[in-house]
């Protein structure tokens with residue numbers, strides 16, 4: 001079976017660093033070429049170069065990719081400012097202008113020179129432009145605008161880290177009205193008066209709460225019967241109540257059938273989704289007029305058009321470069337292709353920065369000769385709304401579908417000592433009692449923890465314990481016996497775990 005070249009394979013001697021290829025110019029020779037320098041590619045390039053490999057990092061846009069400039073960092077700065085604006089409640093327009101300044105500062109005004117400096121300091125050769133594989137071991141890089149095409153070659157491996165791109169649905173009239181993708185929203189200083197957010201995934205939920213908190217009339221439209229449809233229904237239903245408490249009008253099980261220009265913005269026609277589920281009030285044949293439509297209906301891996309077929313790598317219909325647990329790219333038969341690795345969103349596995357970083361560490365360990373594997377079961381999923389959502393492993397429905405004999409226990413986080421101290425029944429630091437919150441554990445009949453989800457204050461942080469438990473395949477009895485500090489939100493885990501332990505035949509209460 002083919003595999004990545006041995007990490008001990010000798011790298012090319014310095015006097016063979018370039019190789020004449022005739023009229024096309026020189027080929028620059030490296031041990032490793034990293035294609036796409038986002039969260040994953042950046043870690044691979046810097047770590048491998050620090051360990052002595054000769055590394056080229058090819059980037060078409062911004063070194064560091066989406067997360068620091070257009071995604072995680074600016075959205076989290078806006079969410080924090082939004083929660084403060086809700087608490088203060090006055091002069092929301094000025095608060096928004098301040099938030100935009102803080103956001104742009106945190107996003108380095110889209111200047112990636114600090115990333116460039118760090119890569120240079122690690123010894124990485126940065127090559128700006130769009131890279132395409134031209135044959136086995138070869139890649140050409142076309143710069144934006146003028147400039148020569150550069151030809152690169154790798155002796156050890158190509159690491160693909162080209163990320164993902166927004167998916168925009170083909171809806172009648174959408175290209176005739178003002179729209180934003182999340183990239184555009186998170187780099188704009190416009191505060192729309194009325195906004196239609198299309199898509200109730202993590203991005204749609206986070207940005208709906210941001211704009212509603214600054215006074216925008218937000219209508220959030222989701223086709224599935226509940227928000228965050230890849231989680232169990234209770235999670236999206238709980239979050240919906242919190243978003244509504246922040247002023248978002250949430251329409252689930254609703255389809256946007258078309259839009260047309262109106263009033264300088266867009267008139268949107270809504271209908272109940274066609275799957276037979278009952279739409280929210282307001283979805284039935286109604287219209288909404290807005291200044292903009294924020295289209296956040298998902299992202300697709302960017303594996304197409306890179307020439308990976310020339311290396312024997314199969315790219316899925318969705319554009320993913322599928323990998324094994326050592327991040328080795330797979331061919332059409334599911335076997336690893338020698339010397340081609342992939343990390344981050346392009347692999348189609350849980351598209352988060354922490355996944356890209358985890359995969360990058362697996363790749364650099366492999367290049368150093370260590371056998372480290374991706375532990376996908378325990379990769380957390382978080383949505384940083386107020387309150388945040390945290391989940392890991394299998395939900396109740398997914399566990400049943402996977403054939404487990406499932407036990408489930410739920411505990412309201414409003415019943416913890418922490419909630420008493422903060423005088424909250426449920427919910428957030430700013431808004432007492434806006435709706436349910438809780439932690440739900442899913443285990444197999446033998447007691448193995450399969451998954452968990454939490455909605456509640458700081459769940460994004462204290463949920464980490466549950467991710468470790470899922471990674472370790474922990475028995476709920478240990479989770480039940482474990483001592484948690486008083487008064488913390490994480491104490492909500494104890495009664496849920498005790499309940500499960502009792503039902504697996506072990507009363508540890």
Ligand SMILES: Cc1cc2nc3c(=O)[nH]c(=O)nc-3n(C[C@H](O)[C@H](O)[C@H](O)COP(=O)(O)OP(=O)(O)OC[C@H]3O[C@@H](n4cnc5c(N)ncnc54)[C@H](O)[C@@H]3O)c2cc1C
Nearest residue numbers: 036038039040060065066071072131163344345351352353
């Ligand atoms: C609004 C929003 C908020 C998010 N918030 C969070 C969050 O809070 N926490 C979290 O964990 N995740 C979050 N995510 C997801 C996170 O941003 C991604 O999972 C992460 O950025 C993926 O990193 P990556 O290395 O795969 O790719 P990217 O960061 O997408 O980088 C890929 C890079 O490859 C370059 N590239 C592509 N093709 C080529 C080519 N042919 N040649 C040269 N360069 C190329 C691109 O220009 C890009 O810079 C968020 C996403 C969005 C949209």
Ligand SMILES: NC(=O)c1ccc[n+]([C@@H]2O[C@H](COP(=O)([O-])OP(=O)(O)OC[C@H]3O[C@@H](n4cnc5c(N)ncnc54)[C@H](O)[C@@H]3O)[C@@H](O)[C@H]2O)c1
Nearest residue numbers: 199200201202203204221222223296297298351382383384
């Ligand atoms: N907090 C975080 O860590 C974070 C934040 C944002 C994004 N991300 C990641 O980025 C990726 C992209 O997020 P996303 O929210 O854009 O995508 P997503 O695929 O998670 O959600 C898109 C949503 O849009 C809905 N949808 C699709 N077409 C629609 C239509 N025509 N009308 C109405 N609804 C429609 C889908 O049912 C789905 O709920 C996710 O995979 C997510 O994991 C992570």
